[in-house]
Amino acid sequence: MSQIRKKPIRATETELKEKVVAINRVAKVVKGGRRFSFSAIVVVGDGNGIVGYGLGKANEVTDAITKGIEDAKKNLIKVPLYKGTVPHEQLGKFGGGFVLIKPAAPGTGVLAGGAMRAVLESAGYSDILAKSKGSSNPHNVVKATVDALEHMRDAIAVSQQRSVKLSKVFNG
CATH class of the missing domain: 3.30.160.20 (Double Stranded RNA Binding Domain)
Known part of the structure; x- marks a missing residue:
């Protein structure tokens, strides 16, 4: 790809x-x-x-x-921001640090641990679920979180990559 x-x-x-x-x-x-x-x-x-x-x-x-x-x-x-959350679930990895980021319903808040919380709040997410697995070293957790956010794709990017209309991305 x-x-x-x-x-x-x-x-x-x-x-x-x-x-x-x-x-x-x-x-x-x-x-x-x-x-x-x-x-x-x-x-x-x-x-x-x-x-x-x-x-x-x-x-x-x-x-x-x-x-x-x-x-x-x-x-x-630049990371995709969709109604205060992420567009889809994503795994991020750097060294021994693994992170899982999931979209959350409005009003959930930022449910993430220390180093991840700083990255997600700075990016502007208001409702997000995140879990850090593996290393708790703040350097690896921050880099893994940024890695996960870098690999996020919003609907517009997906439609451009597939060369199809935006409506076809949602309807299959």
Whole structure:
């Protein structure tokens, strides 16, 4: 199946909100003792179908978060948003992290765990069911969630790929 080439999304065109998913302290043992450095995984989104994640590393927490935000703005993707939920069920995988995302009825809310919740809320989903299976490492969970959202297809994309009318997609 051929992938449709997506044009990159410019961070300057949209108003993005940032969420820090996890901050990790790393120690390097040197002659004089331990040197600490920090890594931060950050998710940015406009709440209307655009989301991205980034990783920042620095000697200070604030610098790591800033670097993570800059990285996230470079990796933005457009995800399908259908009445506040996803168009269909989807599995996502990255490393040891597996996620399952399902559409939900209006009023359900975002039923998802920590790292997944940050990605889904930043993307703008208001009613969604999500389950994280496998690794609980926030890096893998965020990347698996983005992987699942990247593979989502709305009805318009399906009709274009099959070269049929939109009504035929629903009627079979």
